[in-house]
Amino acid sequence: MTSIAFRRRAQLAVLLGPVSLFLAVFFLGPLAIMIVTSFLAPGLYGGVEWTWYPHNYGRILGFADPMFEDFDPIYIAIFLRSLKIAAMTVLATLLVCYPAAFCISRLSDRWKNFCLFLITLPFFTSLIVRLFIWVLILRPTGLANEVLIGTGIVSRPLDLIYTDGAIILGMVYVFIPFMFMPVYASVEKLDWTLVRASLDLGAGPIRTFLRIILPLTAPGIAGGAVIVFIPALGNFVVPAILGGAKVMMLGNLIEQQFLAARNWPFGSALAMMVMTVMLVLLFIHVVVSGRRGFDPATGH
Amino acid sequence: MKIFATLARGSLIAYTALFFAFIYIPLALIAVYSFNANPVNMMTWTGFTTEWYAQVLGFKTKISENALYLESTSQLVEALWNSLIIATSTTAIATVLGTAIAIAVYRFDFFGRRFYRTIMFMPMLMPDIVLGIALLIFFVNSGINLGLKTIIIGQCTFLISYVFIVVSARLAGMDRTLEHASADLGANEWTTFRKVVFPQLLPGVVGGALLAFIISMDDLVITYFIAGVDVTTLPMFIFAMLRRGIKPEINAIAVMMLTFSFVIASLGLYLRSRQK
Numbered sequence: 001m002t003s004i005a006f007r008r009r010a011q012l013a014v015l016l017g018p019v020s021l022f023l024a025v026f027f028l029g030p031l032a033i034m035i036v037t038s039f040l041a042p043g044l045y046g047g048v049e050w051t052w053y054p055h056n057y058g059r060i061l062g063f064a065d066p067m068f069e070d071f072d073p074i075y076i077a078i079f080l081r082s083l084k085i086a087a088m089t090v091l092a093t094l095l096v097c098y099p100a101a102f103c104i105s106r107l108s109d110r111w112k113n114f115c116l117f118l119i120t121l122p123f124f125t126s127l128i129v130r131l132f133i134w135v136l137i138l139r140p141t142g143l144a145n146e147v148l149i150g151t152g153i154v155s156r157p158l159d160l161i162y163t164d165g166a167i168i169l170g171m172v173y174v175f176i177p178f179m180f181m182p183v184y185a186s187v188e189k190l191d192w193t194l195v196r197a198s199l200d201l202g203a204g205p206i207r208t209f210l211r212i213i214l215p216l217t218a219p220g221i222a223g224g225a226v227i228v229f230i231p232a233l234g235n236f237v238v239p240a241i242l243g244g245a246k247v248m249m250l251g252n253l254i255e256q257q258f259l260a261a262r263n264w265p266f267g268s269a270l271a272m273m274v275m276t277v278m279l280v281l282l283f284i285h286v287v288v289s290g291r292r293g294f295d296p297a298t299g300h
Numbered sequence: 301m302k303i304f305a306t307l308a309r310g311s312l313i314a315y316t317a318l319f320f321a322f323i324y325i326p327l328a329l330i331a332v333y334s335f336n337a338n339p340v341n342m343m344t345w346t347g348f349t350t351e352w353y354a355q356v357l358g359f360k361t362k363i364s365e366n367a368l369y370l371e372s373t374s375q376l377v378e379a380l381w382n383s384l385i386i387a388t389s390t391t392a393i394a395t396v397l398g399t400a401i402a403i404a405v406y407r408f409d410f411f412g413r414r415f416y417r418t419i420m421f422m423p424m425l426m427p428d429i430v431l432g433i434a435l436l437i438f439f440v441n442s443g444i445n446l447g448l449k450t451i452i453i454g455q456c457t458f459l460i461s462y463v464f465i466v467v468s469a470r471l472a473g474m475d476r477t478l479e480h481a482s483a484d485l486g487a488n489e490w491t492t493f494r495k496v497v498f499p500q501l502l503p504g505v506v507g508g509a510l511l512a513f514i515i516s517m518d519d520l521v522i523t524y525f526i527a528g529v530d531v532t533t534l535p536m537f538i539f540a541m542l543r544r545g546i547k548p549e550i551n552a553i554a555v556m557m558l559t560f561s562f563v564i565a566s567l568g569l570y571l572r573s574r575q576k
Contacts, residue, residue, distance in 0.1 A: 015401065015403055023457065124561055125327075125558050132546075132554060136328065
């Protein structure tokens with residue numbers, strides 16, 4: 001018996017050993033180093049000085065060391081603006097996906113699977129290509145303006161690109177699969193007999209929606225909201241392409257600290273802010289959805 | 301009441317049609333306009349041409365007489381080549397490691413199983429910019445030169461998760477009675493694995509590998525931070541092009557990339573969906 005148990009252990013070690021080592025060194029290790037870096041002082045010529053320096057966070061949150069530099073509210077403003085844009089992205093993505101999920105959940109299995117396939121497919125195509133299309137549509141000489149001018153709705157090209165709206169549109173376009181899947185999972189499980197009962201007992205459609213349908217699909221909405229909010233908050237590709245130089249988000253600020261300003265500790269501190277928001281959201285999500293265990297693949 | 305229900309149903313269907321139009325019309329537009337002959341404004345149709353494709357593929361065209369364009373084509377080929385090398389290596393590594401950990405988590409009972417399951421979702425949930433800069437700091441501090449090697453390692457950290465998820469979905473849906481039957485009939489563990497478990501697992505593994513390949517080919521953010529100065533991948537090349545200003549040949553590149561992704565991803569999703 002012991003030899004079988006021993007063999008199982010050896011097999012397990014072979015299966016787990018290399019992955020554990022790989023992830024410990026190249027995933028957990030870098031994260032730990034980033035956390036340490038965020039508390040170190042930036043060197044004069046772009047390096048890092050090994051002294052305790054919590055003021056990286058101070059520059060963002062407003063308790064900067066007055067001896068060296070004043071608190072600049074620009075960073076907290078960028079942080080809040082990123083939170084706002086991410087929240088609006090979540091809301092817009094939900095509005096786009098929610099009704100469609102109801103329609104698709106009532107289709108026959110064949111069509112259902114085909115629709116799900118069509119929704120997942122863009123996730124695997126190039127992000128940059130999908131965003132580039134929106135540049136062509138939204139820029140001053142782009143398709144949208146051409147159509148608007150051609151039909152006489154406006155006389156001069158509108159500023160469509162390089163706005164908050166363009167960023168949100170781009171993110172919605174990119175994050176649809178992230179929201180749709182969890183929302184769909186809970187819409188499909190919805191017990192329609194409860195809806196019918198509510199209607200039969202005299203509740204109006206709005207009341208039925210608010211009291212029955214919405215609460216029953218809330219887990220999917222919450223799951224989708226979390227997995228859209230997290231990548232939206234730290235996103236730097238979408239604002240870089242559709243926001244131009246006008247709209248700065250956390251992601252662009254982090255990129256700038258690493259590739260242009262070469263202030264790695266401050267950049268790390270900014271990244272830690274993104275991480276903190278992510279962990280807080282996940283924590284709330286796990287607590288609220290109970291001890292059922294969190295599966296990000298489905299959002300439950 | 302009946303009219304209301306029909307109306308509600310009709311508007312829901314119309315809405316869903318719009319939903320799909322929103323997703324796919326931009327993709328269709330780019331395909332159409334990639335054949336537009338207008339070199340200045342890509343969204344004003346002036347005539348049909350395949351010149352941009354010929355240009356990208358390196359054939360001699362009227363435009364390629366222009367030295368500026370020639371240069372960018374050779375850079376493009378190099379970027380494509382880099383992307384292929386990276387995607388092939390990362391797919392091999394991530395598939396082996398991701399499959400191994402999926403088997404361990406779903407076929408063995410051990411202390412820390414829940415921990416492994418949770419940690420496998422972390423690289424996917426993590427905003428990619430955070431992982432990108434963490435890897436950058438790590439590589440620079442440990443004195444490893446940035447280049448192809450660091451991109452391959454960096455991408456593997458999150459690609460393992462994707463393979464893990466696809467393979468574990470397959471493992472979770474597998475019928476274990478066959479394995480028990482095989483064991484009862486006297487096959488040893490290795491034979492059972494080889495003859496019973498692995499053939500059932502294979503579509504999941506191949507599906508996971510294809511998805512890993514395609515995600516690796518398309519990854520921009522993490523690669524962007526850990527690529528160093530010498531190496532450019534295909535998405536980085538397009539990103540740089542977009543920041544400099546748009547040229548019509550991007551359309552042609554984009555359409556070719558979309559077609560390629562569609563084929564590979566369709567295959568991967570098809571293999572993943574064949575659960576039973």
